[in-house]
Amino acid sequence: MRMQTETCNRFSWRTHSCVPRRDSSRRLPESSPAPGLDTSVEAAGTSACGAGFSLRRALARLLPIAALLACATWAQPSASADPELHVLPVQGSVSMLVGDGGNITVQAGKDGILLVDTGLAQIAPKAVAALRTISDGPVRYIVNTHVHPDHTGGNEALAKLGRDNPPPTFPRIIAHLAVQERMAAPPPGNEAPVWPNDTYSTPYKDLSFNNEAIVVYHIPAAHTDGDSIVFFRRSDVVSAGDIFTPGRYPFIDLERGGSVQGIINGLNKILEIAVPLKYQEGGTYVIPGHGRLCDEADVVEFRDMVTIVRDRVQDLIKKGMSLEQVKAAKPSFDYDTQYSGSPDAFVEAVYKGLQKQAP
Numbered sequence: 024m025r026m027q028t029e030t031c032n033r034f035s036w037r038t039h040s041c042v043p044r045r046d047s048s049r050r051l052p053e054s055s056p057a058p059g060l061d062t063s064v065e066a067a068g069t070s071a072c073g074a075g076f077s078l079r080r081a082l083a084r085l086l087p088i089a090a091l092l093a094c095a096t097w098a099q100p101s102a103s104a105d106p107e108l109h110v111l112p113v114q115g116s117v118s119m120l121v122g123d124g125g126n127i128t129v130q131a132g133k134d135g136i137l138l139v140d141t142g143l144a145q146i147a148p149k150a151v152a153a154l155r156t157i158s159d160g161p162v163r164y165i166v167n168t169h170v171h172p173d174h175t176g177g178n179e180a181l182a183k184l185g186r187d188n189p190p191p192t193f194p195r196i197i198a199h200l201a202v203q204e205r206m207a208a209p210p211p212g213n214e215a216p217v218w219p220n221d222t223y224s225t226p227y228k229d230l231s232f233n234n235e236a237i238v239v240y241h242i243p244a245a246h247t248d249g250d251s252i253v254f255f256r257r258s259d260v261v262s263a264g265d266i267f268t269p270g271r272y273p274f275i276d277l278e279r280g281g282s283v284q285g286i287i288n289g290l291n292k293i294l295e296i297a298v299p300l301k302y303q304e305g306g307t308y309v310i311p312g313h314g315r316l317c318d319e320a321d322v323v324e325f326r327d328m329v330t331i332v333r334d335r336v337q338d339l340i341k342k343g344m345s346l347e348q349v350k351a352a353k354p355s356f357d358y359d360t361q362y363s364g365s366p367d368a369f370v371e372a373v374y375k376g377l378q379k380q381a382p
């Protein structure tokens with residue numbers, strides 16, 4: 024049986040990299056933004072960036088990265104427009120590996136390597152090679168932000184990089200308890216992946232590694248029921264998992280306990296942690312589950328979009344509209360040129376989630 028866990032929509036690293044910031048809440052569905060706002064790297068190099076331009080974004084756009092998302096099924100990855108895996112130094116001791124599948128966060132230092140997520144199983148050899156350009160130390164910790172195989176598929180291959188380096192001989196694989204429970208019972212016909220051996224079921228878990236405080240926060244019922252975000256306190260970087268997917272509508276996995284309110288709560292938690300530098304640029308960097316490196320202002324924009332669409336759907340539900348009527352009303356219409364992914368699937372997940380939590 025093929026188990027589809029995420030919608031698969033082609034997403035470009037270069038898209039949305041320099042859309043001018045604006046107050047999305049002031050746009051009504053009938054005043055759709057001009058398609059031309061959606062600037063590509065070729066078009067965005069000069070005036071389109073305006074005051075929102077930052078050096079980090081400029082560097083990010085110059086990287087030869089064309090595509091980031093993969094179909095996240097238990098059985099089969101998608102083909103990618105860019106089969107390579109790229110290394111992007113982020114800040115402090117944190118880097119990110121960007122390519123087909125979910126982003127992989129790397130914290131490296133004298134004690135070894137800590138990873139947040141491990142990407143698709145199929146790209147694991149490339150992940151190992153890319154990791155070795157950052158550090159030849161042992162992998163001592165892996166944090167899985169959630170259960171989906173485009174974030175956990177490389178667990179087995181990357182955990183082997185810790186084996187010859189006792190003690191411990193095998194990395195601690197940290198995740199919320201719900202991740203372990205789901206991995207221990209994979210869909211029929213699928214092999215159980217290497218699952219977490221260090222679970223937590225409290226609001227957060229903290230540890231110190233490479234002289235850095237690292238806090239793993241559980242975000243209940245968001246993208247799934249087992250989401251974690253990871254804060255690297257000295258490096259000032261948050262690894263967000265699929266709660267945050269800039270330029271792409273969030274996928275809310277209702278079947279695995281996700282909810283729109285949980286996504287909003289998770290985004291607000293990231294905003295609580297993040298502190299920008301002057302002019303709201305830079306400061307805390309946020310590594311999304313898929314997509315380009317971001318800062319707090321990017322999370323604000325995404326959080327506002329999710330919240331506004333949630334409120335519109337809620338209003339339509341209050342008017343007694345059916346799912347089909349809500350979809351026909353196009354509550355995400357003015358965002359559809361800015362966000363890839365299926366608006367209908369997003370609206371449906373929001374609708375069903377709100378119906379479920381209604382008294």
Ligand SMILES: [Zn+2]
Binds near residue numbers: 169
């Ligand atoms: Zn996911």
